[in-house]
Amino acid sequence: MLETFERAAIEAGKVIMTIFLDGCPAAKKADNSPVTIADEKAERIIISHLQRDFPEIPIIAEESVAGGIVPAIGTSFFLVDPLDGTREFVDKRREFTVNIAYIVDGKPVAGIVFAPALGIAFCGEGARAEKLYVDDGFQVARRHDIGVRAQPARRTALASRSHDSPQTAHFLAEQSISDCTNIGSSLKFCLLAEGEADVYPRFTRTMEWDTAAGDAVLRAAGGTTVTLDGLPLTYGKIGQSHDVDFANPNFISWGGKSVVERA
Template identity: 70%
Template sequence: MLRTFEQAALEAGRAIIEVFCNGCQVEMKADASPVTIADQEAERIILAHLERDFPEIPVIAEESVAAGKVPDVAGKPFFLVDPLDGTREFLDKRQEFTVNIAYVENGIPIAGIVYAPALGIAFSGERGSAEKLAIDENFAVVERKQIRVRKQPAESLALASFRHDSPETGLFLTRHAISKCSNIGSSLKFCLLAEGKADVYPRFTRTMEWDTAAGDAVLRAAGGSTVTMDGQPLIYGKTGAAADFDFANPNFVSWGGTAPVLEQA
């Protein structure tokens, strides 16, 4: 499965970089988030790969959902796809945008890939094994390295969203005596935890499942964890909640290791 993910992500990344270099028009979706031809073309490429190799597995993909195409995934394994996570970074010519593909089984992200084409790196993980990949200018993998979360240090490094920080994040860091925090965009935050370069990522603003599933899969495969504020593992395939949108995440905290017992706000 990861082979298909890798091929799809690399091909999608090539299409994204072409648009990144040449520029494009921007449209706004109903939720006021931007979308470009790069998002749409990357999703088309990824869906073609998944439908070819796994035609029986439904796909929840960001742009398809925005267009009203939402297959029934209740009680089924399914894919989650964010073809271009960090569209605002992409438009601002920042390099932290990513391609994200994940496989979910019984509510758990089992396998995933996060590819940052402008940075020439990717992270993949599946069932207890995670890798960091180096990608060359021809969009080929030139190096693979096993990665693992680090032992929690005496002074933890936290990660926060570049664009979606919140007062709750500051309160969380204070309660847990964490003084060091770095801001970064997209799902790369999960990957920095997975490769042992940071320790915790609290998120108190809105995310959707396609934003987090691939990075979460990599993190869990590397020995990390993602939990809700009651200490339970973050699950996927959340639908039918009257108070929220389908596939919306609650607040969560990702850890580079086993999650400690969280203090409640």
């Protein structure tokens, strides 16, 4: 499955980079979030790969959902965010990513995060996670295994560049964490997965396609993502009385730690 994910993500990333370098305008979706032609073209590429190789598995993809295309899901399905970090993309920052994940029984069991402008990708399945280096010809030049680090005495946190919140500052104070780096897109999960940081608290809105691929990589690398009650974040949340389908609650992603401590 990861072979299909790699091919799809890299092909989508190649198209995204062409548009990124040429420049393109952004429009607004109904929820006021930005969307570009890069999102739409990349999603079509990814869906074509997934439908060809796994025609029986439903695909929940961000732009399709925005257009009203929401297939019924069972115990397994794909989650696709063709361009996470569209604000970064529009602002000519290079942290945007392509995200594909496979969900089984509410868990992200396989995923890839590709940052085409940085030439790196992260993938995970089962108990193995890898970092890939992608060259200018969009070929994987090399790869190596990655894993979370044990929580050090001085921990480093990651926060969203575009969606920070007062709750994040409160959490960091509770945890006595003074080092915090702001970064866009699902790369935050990947930095935890490769042992470059320790915790990523999120107290503003995310959707499942925003987090599933990065969460899959993190879990494969030995980390975890939990809700504020300490339970694992689950996927396939439909029929929610308090929010729309596929919306996530607040969560904390940890590197070498499995529970949320509250001061």
